[in-house]
Amino acid sequence: MLVYILKRMGLALAVAVAVSMVSFMLIRMSGDPAIALAGENASSEEIEHIRTQYGFDRPLIIQYLDWGLKAAGGDLGESPYFHLPVKQILGDRIGVTLTLGACALVFALVISIPMGVLAAIRPNTWWDRTALGIAVVGQAMPSFWFGLILIIIFAVHLRILPVSGSDSWRHYVLPTITLGYYATPAFMRLLRSGMMEVLSSDYIRTARAKGLRWPKVLFKHALRNAVIPVVSLAAVQLGFMLGGSIVVESVFALHGIGYLAWESIGRSDLPVVQAIVLLLSMIYVFLTFLSDILNAVLDPRIRMM
């Protein structure tokens, strides 16, 4: 087990380093950062001044090492727009995004677990088809459009929820549904197929044959095994949802890091953009690592590999 954890940890670290390199290069090479920071009307002396002040005149590899080593120590630089440390700005905003991600994950699981189980025990019925329909529609619906439709219905017509902002729990309801719905198809499909596989296995037949009641067999024996892959998918999906929060947060003007990233891109606040890309990637790397470990803990067969 320890060897497995160490191996996974090594891989996660290697991925983290590679990701930091890519996110640094992508944003640095897409344009001249000095021009972006100075603004369109800056004179060439001003641009030169910024170039030397921020160290953009050094070789790229040195700049990366400088940035990467500082970032590893928690120093993400300073935002030229806010004149504040990036770390502090992100710290103020990350709570909103994490809350949204967690709520959306819970919402997705609450919807998809019962639907997936029902679809599995009653295959090819009305239930099964409804679940399939929800999954198919969910995959084709652009999240930003779904969010706007929810605003039109619940905030404009029914007036029961606020349009935008992040002041109270009521502001999180619509973004949670928007982001969570996006994750339900994957969970539902996985649970349905997992449940069907487990239900057709020998130990379920044995449990039934020795006279155990159906609900007990279903929840204690079947669901427990079918849920294992869902746990690891949940970690990965949470990572995807946090990455996709830029769209949903912009629709609802929810002041998390996704919205901050969008605003920062608009005002060429590169250190903030870079830090958010890095932060979201690191969260994803951590979550996939966590999911591997959880998998091994829940399913002893994996540990042996």
Add this chain to the structure above:
Amino acid sequence: MNTIETITNEKASELGIEVVFPTPNQIMLRSMVRHKGFLIGATVLIIVVLMAALAPVLAPHDPYEQSLATRMLPTVWQENGSWEYPLGTDNMGRDYLSRIIYGSRVSLLIGFLVMIIAATIGTTMGLLAGYFGGKVDMVVSFLITVRLALPAVLVAVAVVALMGGSTKVVIFVLGFLIWDRFAVVIRASTQQIRPMEYVAAAKAAGCSTRRILIAEVIPNLMNNLIVVMTLEVARAILLEAALSFLGMGVQPPTPSWGLMISEAKEFMLFEPHLITIPGIALFVLLLGMNLLGDGIRDVTAPEGRS
């Protein structure tokens, strides 16, 4: 007592009946016609392709023509609506139906070109990783993991913003971002094909690796490849719409469905149909592409042929 006999070809000709066994292609065609999702998806795609191809003929107005006199006209089913502008006009007085029709060109063009770039990158990586295994596989798997760790929408938005938003930039950025599913699927299918006897036979016959890959492996990957291609066109269209919605994709005044939703956002309170209409267009196209992809998978899967 009646016994059921298996009708063999000889038996049939004795009885004077000609038995025609369907060819694999005929069987596939038959299951295509029976598969509802496939039919719906194919119909949607054909309609949208026709719409894009015939846009100048179909569109009642110029999608770019602005006019103060025709600003914010209602749709034909609303009060004071007219058939002159069936879907009404936007805040610049442009005919909404014409913009929707021309918008299909943007979506399809970007969707297909992005898919082709992504397919080229992803298939090459998956093929090499699956065929050679070992170190090559380790490197490719590592690259896939790194790519999945990067938040795609955020990276795309940032890079497009820095490089300057244009259709060309959007296509390249998305193409270089979404090759992951191609790599994952093609790697897995190549791993399945590699131990097959016909690969060993080709190797024994002295074929070069290149020839084995092109003549033996790739043809057997085609089914899976086409499925992923279809699904990835949908993903590319969705991402383009999201980028354009965030203002970092296709630039105005180009009629892109995502951009139209973004432009209609300020009028959400009074003119919600300006958001609903392009959204429905987008939804129907994406739904069609997804159904088509799933349908092709079902129809071409060996168990689906029986």
